[in-house]
Amino acid sequence: MIAKTEPIAETSSEGHMDQFHTKIDADSLHEKVVLVVGGSNGIGASLVELCCENGAYVTIGDIDASRGEQLARKCIQHWPVHSEPTGPPKPPRAVFQTTDVTDYQSVLDLFDRTFKKYNRIDHVVVTAGSTETKETWFDHSLNLTQVRKAPSIKDIDVNLLGTLYVTRLASVYLRHNRGPGVDRSILLFSCAVGIKETPVVPVYQAAKNGVQGLMRSLRTNLNSPYCHSIRINTIRPWMTQTDNSFSKTVQKHWTRAGLPLSTAEDVAKVSAGVLCNESLHGASIYVAGTRAWKIETDIDRPEPRWLGEESSQTLEQGQKVLEKVLAA
Numbered sequence: 001m002i003a004k005t006e007p008i009a010e011t012s013s014e015g016h017m018d019q020f021h022t023k024i025d026a027d028s029l030h031e032k033v034v035l036v037v038g039g040s041n042g043i044g045a046s047l048v049e050l051c052c053e054n055g056a057y058v059t060i061g062d063i064d065a066s067r068g069e070q071l072a073r074k075c076i077q078h079w080p081v082h083s084e085p086t087g088p089p090k091p092p093r094a095v096f097q098t099t100d101v102t103d104y105q106s107v108l109d110l111f112d113r114t115f116k117k118y119n120r121i122d123h124v125v126v127t128a129g130s131t132e133t134k135e136t137w138f139d140h141s142l143n144l145t146q147v148r149k150a151p152s153i154k155d156i157d158v159n160l161l162g163t164l165y166v167t168r169l170a171s172v173y174l175r176h177n178r179g180p181g182v183d184r185s186i187l188l189f190s191c192a193v194g195i196k197e198t199p200v201v202p203v204y205q206a207a208k209n210g211v212q213g214l215m216r217s218l219r220t221n222l223n224s225p226y227c228h229s230i231r232i233n234t235i236r237p238w239m240t241q242t243d244n245s246f247s248k249t250v251q252k253h254w255t256r257a258g259l260p261l262s263t264a265e266d267v268a269k270v271s272a273g274v275l276c277n278e279s280l281h282g283a284s285i286y287v288a289g290t291r292a293w294k295i296e297t298d299i300d301r302p303e304p305r306w307l308g309e310e311s312s313q314t315l316e317q318g319q320k321v322l323e324k325v326l327a328a
Helices: 044-052 065-078 104-118 152-173 201-224 245-256 264-276 296-300 303-307 309-326
Strands: 033-037 057-062 095-096 123-126 184-187 233-237 283-288 291-294
Touching: 033 044, 033 104, 044 057, 044 123, 044 264, 057 065, 057 104, 065 095, 065 104, 095 104, 104 152, 123 152, 123 264, 152 201, 152 291, 184 264, 201 233, 233 264, 245 264, 264 283, 291 296, 303 309
Parallel strands: 033 057, 033 123, 057 095, 123 184, 184 233, 233 283
Antiparallel strands: 283 291
């Protein structure tokens, strides 16, 4: 069954902004194997359900075992897999594995189990994230004694290191058991805080900008036909309703100000649309409320205006030289 997605309303106020319209075709997710890291709650859980509803097999990897196992059971019950009477039994619609995204072996075990269970992996999505660190790295009240204690690096480990681990493994596992012309992709979660400065969360912003940089660095060589033709994109959601206590506090002020607020389902629909769009590669999708935009091309397009024509051309030429030298 294809999930019903509400059409995104057109807008004329954004000028040339490239609006992204979510579309999930009948065969786009059917029988595909999707690995969702961080799939027990929030956006990840909504994406798991949407993929299963559209006929995909899903592995859920998350530190939250209780929610993850419950979600896997729900998917198996709601969207059962029917095997042919004369054929071999099919694998379950969904499986869960406890996964610590900051532990490389734990992430490797997740990929191994998925590959053994389903014999391939078509799409990998990293929704795992952390904004739970209470400590402020750059607190104005820090003194020479307090600053001697090393700060927590949880937000860096979960948001950036974990994404690096998953992407590294995905870049290898997605190559295997793949027929000619079969689409494979990686979808990473950055954040809208990477677009504008957000002084209150500098470590989180740095980590999410790192995710964006990872996509930009890999989008050229991962999708090269001489390499492996793997698509890679990022989702950059703005304010989204979650169970996070900090987010709940912000949401009250957000709603009062009349700003667009996304639900987990809104962002999941956009994410599924990115997985299904085989032409979409190296893109960043900004999500606000129920609408989404492709912003990467709009960031690159005016570069000669703010950097200058000559500097822009020189920078591009230098990047090509670096790419050639480093790839040798």
